[in-house]
Amino acid sequence: MKRISLLGATGSIGIQTLEVIREHPEEFELVSMSAGRNIVLCRKIIHEFQPELVSVQEKEDADRLKSEFSSVKIVYGLQGLEAAAVFDKADVLVNAVLGSVGLKPTLEAIRSGKTIAIANKETLVTAGHIVMEEAIRNNVTILPVDSEHSAIFQALQGEKEKNIERIILTASGGSFRDRTREELHGVTKSAALNHPNWSMGAKITIDSATMMNKGLEVIEAHWLFSLPYDAISVLLHQESIIHSMVEFHDTSIIAQLGTPNMKVPIQYALTYPDRLPLLSGKRLNLSEIGSLHFKDMDLNRFRCLKFAYDAGRAGGTMPAVMNAANEAAVAAFLQDRISFLQIEDLIEKAMEHHIIIGTPDLETIQEADRETRNYVNSVI
Ligand SMILES: NC(=O)C1=CN([C@@H]2O[C@H](COP(=O)(O)OP(=O)(O)OC[C@H]3O[C@@H](n4cnc5c(N)ncnc54)[C@H](OP(=O)(O)O)[C@@H]3O)[C@@H](O)[C@H]2O)C=CC1
Ligand SMILES: CC(=O)[C@@H](O)[C@H](O)COP(=O)(O)O
Numbered sequence: 001m002k003r004i005s006l007l008g009a010t011g012s013i014g015i016q017t018l019e020v021i022r023e024h025p026e027e028f029e030l031v032s033m034s035a036g037r038n039i040v041l042c043r044k045i046i047h048e049f050q051p052e053l054v055s056v057q058e059k060e061d062a063d064r065l066k067s068e069f070s071s072v073k074i075v076y077g078l079q080g081l082e083a084a085a086v087f088d089k090a091d092v093l094v095n096a097v098l099g100s101v102g103l104k105p106t107l108e109a110i111r112s113g114k115t116i117a118i119a120n121k122e123t124l125v126t127a128g129h130i131v132m133e134e135a136i137r138n139n140v141t142i143l144p145v146d147s148e149h150s151a152i153f154q155a156l157q158g159e160k161e162k163n164i165e166r167i168i169l170t171a172s173g174g175s176f177r178d179r180t181r182e183e184l185h186g187v188t189k190s191a192a193l194n195h196p197n198w199s200m201g202a203k204i205t206i207d208s209a210t211m212m213n214k215g216l217e218v219i220e221a222h223w224l225f226s227l228p229y230d231a232i233s234v235l236l237h238q239e240s241i242i243h244s245m246v247e248f249h250d251t252s253i254i255a256q257l258g259t260p261n262m263k264v265p266i267q268y269a270l271t272y273p274d275r276l277p278l279l280s281g282k283r284l285n286l287s288e289i290g291s292l293h294f295k296d297m298d299l300n301r302f303r304c305l306k307f308a309y310d311a312g313r314a315g316g317t318m319p320a321v322m323n324a325a326n327e328a329a330v331a332a333f334l335q336d337r338i339s340f341l342q343i344e345d346l347i348e349k350a351m352e353h354h355i356i357i358g359t360p361d362l363e364t365i366q367e368a369d370r371e372t373r374n375y376v377n378s379v380i
């Protein structure tokens with residue numbers, strides 16, 4: 001029996017993780033969890049899964065839940081997130097919270113010896129060097145949940161790092177894949193939120209439309225697989241059937257395929273190195289699909305991908321700054337405060353404005369994150 005702590009239980013990945021737990025009650029148990037502000041769903045999850053510790057974002061919500069669930073330990077805020085992450089009865093932390101708020105709880109969970117199943121890509125983007133160092137120091141395994149990284153991780157089983165030529169992350173192209181830059185002026189929020197292949201939370205769906213999602217994934221891959229940026233490439237693949245590939249020096253390419261279903265990588269991270277049958281979800285039928293399409297990535301069309309390569313190569317505080325600018329800009333777009341194309345303008349401005357600090361510690365990263373959010377909001 002694997003005992004799970006789940007951060008972001010009320011989100012897209014969180015809900016799918018709960019489905020995996022529900023489908024395999026003999027294998028998995030939810031022992032602690034966090035929600036943000038969706039208290040209606042949080043309450044339902046507590047009733048069904050009966051975790052021992054629950055964290056929510058706001059104190060008022062925590063007070064309300066305390067009066068309803070006397071046998072559950074209810075905590076709140078950033079300290080609450082950390083308490084849920086390090087809960088002593090948990091073996092594994094599934095980090096599916098949104099944004100760089102996921103960083104500190106991940107580090108605390110690593111220090112307390114938990115295996116980490118990481119969906120929260122912002123954690124690795126902002127402080128990959130610290131996270132990976134801490135994981136090595138504490139002999140902790142970090143298992144990818146992001147579909148592309150899970151694909152690469154699966155393709156690398158039994159392979160030697162020294163034989164890798166490059167990895168190829170596939171990108172669907174998002175909601176505006178077939179539009180030119182000129183056609184992006186005035187696009188609506190609802191059009192941007194209409195991802196062609198995946199049903200995901202709002203922020204990552206916008207990241208997908210700006211191609212920042214792939215940019216974050218390039219940096220995430222750099223840390224997870226210890227590869228230089230020159231060995232990480234991105235390929236447009238509109239069907240999201242090949243989730244990513246590894247090319248070896250002998251020219252062989254190993255790819256992982258499947259219908260777009262996040263329960264596969266979530267479940268694999270929870271069962272690794274074993275597998276379990278997936279009890280819900282469509283099997284891939286290639287003859288039904290018929291053909292798959294591929295196209296080189298145009299960095300002038302998808303500027304956010306270029307920003308991410310630049311930030312990753314620059315290193316230091318720059319990836320954290322790029323990420324914070326993106327989080328602030330996407331939040332503003334979702335609140336109808338800026339247009340779609342202003343997202344990338346704001347990220348570019350924030351990166352130009354920032355003076356890099358090399359090999360930053362956690363406090364320096366958190367300060368750069370705060371300053372960048374303030375800067376972006378002041379520009380808006
Ligand atoms: N969705 C997907 O298919 C994929 C997602 N990812 C990554 O996984 C992470 C989660 O994505 P997704 O599930 O789509 O996001 P959602 O927006 O659907 O869910 C986010 C979760 O985090 C909680 N949350 C948000 N802000 C805070 C906060 N400040 N404090 C505490 N809790 C908070 C939300 O709570 P509430 O809703 O209760 O307010 C919710 O539970 C992201 O990093 C994303 O990039 C990676 C690959 C695929
Ligand atoms: C499901 C998942 O892992 C997302 O990160 C997905 O990859 C988004 O798709 P694109 O960013 O390729 O549009």
Ligand SMILES: [Mn+2]
Pocket residue numbers: 146147148217
């Ligand atoms: Mn992904």
